[in-house]
């Protein structure tokens with residue numbers, strides 16, 4: 001998954017940290033972004049931040065402060081009116097950018113899983129691999145099986161989403177996003193629709209991903225997750241980024 005794969009876990013964490021601290025390679029660059037919903041309501045105000053390759057950034061703030069809107073702008077699920085977002089060197093708001101192609105490269109995990117209810121778990125994982133990436137069915141099935149195993153759900157491949165718990169469905173949603181070999185993952189309150197006892201099973205998968213060097217932007221209220229793996233924390237309020245600090249500077 002990353003260039004540090006040959007190193008031990010500890011060496012890898014140190015190498016990643018060094019690369020992130022230098023912040024030389026940016027995966028996501030957000031510059032002076034303004035976003036209005038309709039003519040009267042400005043949801044994002046002059047938002048500027050960046051996410052280095054391998055960096056884990058937690059976005060928090062009160063409800064309605066623009067967190068979800070901000071991460072949806074990153075993969076162009078929401079258009080914005082001014083400013084610029086560059087994703088792995090590609091300008092998101094350039095009319096020439098192939099948005100479906102760009103979105104296929106960024107994994108997105110939503111609060112409400114968004115699995116297809118009429119498809120089995122394995123089919124949910126295979127669909128975009130085959131339709132968007134052009135993988136053969138066998139290749140997609142093999143990749144899906146591996147990822148289901150990784151999120152602890154290999155025995156559930158033939159079930160339908162409704163037969164799984166919320167926590168299991170969210171782990172399927174993460175596996176589905178990973179099946180596309182994303183360059184970065186965006187999470188929009190991935191645990192807030194879950195019963196409390198299911199939150200940790202989802203967070204554990206996310207912690208593993210973070211430790212493997214995945215670039216992540218995570219909207220969450222789970223400060224335990226932030227303290228464990230985030231490198232930076234962004235606080236939003238009324239559409240503005242009011243604080244953007246290294247976790248160590250925040251004292252946790």
Ligand code: ADP
Nearest residue numbers: 037041043061062063064065066067068069070
């Ligand atoms: P958060 O994720 O911090 O709760 P959101 O980004 O969802 O905040 O929303 C920011 C503001 O934009 C809120 O006031 C919300 O009501 C408004 N908003 C979000 N989506 C839409 C939409 N599709 N149309 C109009 N207003 C919206």
